[in-house]
Amino acid sequence: MAQDGRLPILLSSFMFLSMLWSLGGCHPHSAWARAAFNDTARKSDVAAEVAGYADVAKRIIDLAVFGAARNRSYRRLADFTDTIGNRVSGSRNLEMAIKYIYNAMTQDGLDVHLEPVKIPHWVRGKESAEMIVPRAKNLAILGLGSSVGTPPEGIEAAVLVVTSFEELKHRASEAVGKIVVFNQPFVSYGETVAYRAYGASEAAKVGAVASLIRSITPFSINSPHTGWQDYQDGLNRIPTACITVEDAELMWRMAQRGQRIVVRLTMAAKTLPDADSFNTVAEIRGWQHPEQVVLLSGHLDSWDVGQGAMDDGGGAMISWEALSLIKDLGLRPRRTLRTVLWTAEEQGGVGAQQYYNLHKVNISNFDLVMESDLGTFSPVALQFTGSDAAQKVMEEVVKLLAPINTTKLETHGEGTDISPWMQTGVPGVSLHVADSRYFWFHHSEGDAMTVQDPQDMNLCSALWAVVAYVVADLQDMLPR
Numbered sequence: 001m002a003q004d005g006r007l008p009i010l011l012s013s014f015m016f017l018s019m020l021w022s023l024g025g026c027h028p029h030s031a032w033a034r035a036a037f038n039d040t041a042r043k044s045d046v047a048a049e050v051a052g053y054a055d056v057a058k059r060i061i062d063l064a065v066f067g068a069a070r071n072r073s074y075r076r077l078a079d080f081t082d083t084i085g086n087r088v089s090g091s092r093n094l095e096m097a098i099k100y101i102y103n104a105m106t107q108d109g110l111d112v113h114l115e116p117v118k119i120p121h122w123v124r125g126k127e128s129a130e131m132i133v134p135r136a137k138n139l140a141i142l143g144l145g146s147s148v149g150t151p152p153e154g155i156e157a158a159v160l161v162v163t164s165f166e167e168l169k170h171r172a173s174e175a176v177g178k179i180v181v182f183n184q185p186f187v188s189y190g191e192t193v194a195y196r197a198y199g200a201s202e203a204a205k206v207g208a209v210a211s212l213i214r215s216i217t218p219f220s221i222n223s224p225h226t227g228w229q230d231y232q233d234g235l236n237r238i239p240t241a242c243i244t245v246e247d248a249e250l251m252w253r254m255a256q257r258g259q260r261i262v263v264r265l266t267m268a269a270k271t272l273p274d275a276d277s278f279n280t281v282a283e284i285r286g287w288q289h290p291e292q293v294v295l296l297s298g299h300l301d302s303w304d305v306g307q308g309a310m311d312d313g314g315g316a317m318i319s320w321e322a323l324s325l326i327k328d329l330g331l332r333p334r335r336t337l338r339t340v341l342w343t344a345e346e347q348g349g350v351g352a353q354q355y356y357n358l359h360k361v362n363i364s365n366f367d368l369v370m371e372s373d374l375g376t377f378s379p380v381a382l383q384f385t386g387s388d389a390a391q392k393v394m395e396e397v398v399k400l401l402a403p404i405n406t407t408k409l410e411t412h413g414e415g416t417d418i419s420p421w422m423q424t425g426v427p428g429v430s431l432h433v434a435d436s437r438y439f440w441f442h443h444s445e446g447d448a449m450t451v452q453d454p455q456d457m458n459l460c461s462a463l464w465a466v467v468a469y470v471v472a473d474l475q476d477m478l479p480r
Contacts, residue, residue, distance in 0.1 A: 057400035064462035074454035088304035090121025119344035125268025133262035154266035176207035200240035201232035214248035299345035306447035314376030322465035333472035352417035371415030381408035386427030
């Protein structure tokens with residue numbers, strides 16, 4: 001690799017620190033000076049080594065953004081989602097999706113295999129809700145994952161509208177025998193999603209017969225947004241669904257006026273025995289250290305509404321595309337590049353947890369874990385979790401992304417599927433994109449190809465490929 005500019009930096013550092021040593025003699029500061037010199041030399045070595053990949057990075061970027069691979073990840077995503085549709089855990093569609101991707105990546109010339117896992121199998125069934133007092137109005141709903149169903153005739157009950165768990169506690173005596181409607185404001189997804197996850201159990205604690213949760217979104221066009229929810233052990237399991245922002249606010253205004261509200265809810269939801277599924281794994285084996293791995297990932301499953309194009313078809317496709325770009329350029333890194341397309345992420349990272357349990361025995365050989373699961377809109381930055389020393393390396397790596405103006409490294413790499421690795425010290429990265437619209441479409445019928453932009457996906461693919469290849473080809477693994 002090119003080392004231009006490295007020698008003058010080292011010489012100037014050496015001259016300055018030599019002067020410190022001569023002044024310090026046997027003084028303790030001389031030890032500090034030697035350490036400082038060594039640290040400066042190490043940083044300079046890393047900076048020079050990474051800078052040597054500038055030409056390779058530009059070739060990857062040019063191929064993805066301007067060359068023969070331009071718009072390929074978008075076309076792959078469109079073909080996939082138009083052919084298969086949504087892919088909820090345990091469904092026939094998810095089985096078809098895994099077979100489709102296995103065949104497509106094999107035809108792409110990658111080394112592909114499937115790793116079996118067991119995953120939840122929840123079925124929505126027919127569902128409906130109607131406000132019958134103070135006036136008739138159909139309510140758009142989506143049952144929440146793992147919810148029980150209602151009796152066949154449904155549940156008809158008066159409604160208690162609250163805006164927080166705290167308000168529900170204060171009005172606990174009013175909730176008995178009622179349907180609790182949560183009209184909580186959207187603060188952020190991370191904070192507000194607690195109402196979707198735990199609303200049913202909190203309502204059950206105070207004797208409610210069902211719960212309806214305002215969808216976890218900052219924007220709505222009468223669109224319900226689904227997602228997984230968790231029942232607390234030892235409590236009555238009551239039916240739960242999300243409703244639209246508009247309907248939650250409507251019932252809140254009615255309640256504020258003192259009007260009595262009655263809703264009829266019917267849900268045929270049920271949970272079946274766990275299903276067989278697979279994590280889909282594709283590799284470019286390293287030429288020097290094939291046992292060491294840089295892992296790229298997205299999840300192949302989705303919810304049972306929309307097309308699952310944004311969540312997380314885009315993340316899956318750029319994780320495949322990164323390997324395609326590297327293969328097309330005839331590149332082969334020192335370490336293995338491994339793309340894993342997870343199954344059953346939406347149920348709490350089920351497939352990824354089983355992958356971790358199987359492979360953690362080799363945890364010392366996992367160099368970097370990468371996950372894209374917050375959309376593939378225009379990239380803004382790379383998010384990183386790891387040691388200070390590893391962060392210094394990654395700061396140099398993102399400089400290679402100057403041609404696409406994405407040279408920012410942020411703290412806090414995140415992702416449900418890579419979190420077990422990061423919690424045990426493996427460095428991790430996630431993709432920060434211009435995601436202000438992400439939760440408009442998240443877990444709803446609006447998650448379709450219309451949300452995706454081919455140029456955005458080109459840029460995300462280029463970034464993903466450059467980072468993965470360079471880290472996999474450096475002389476040393478990232479320091480823990």
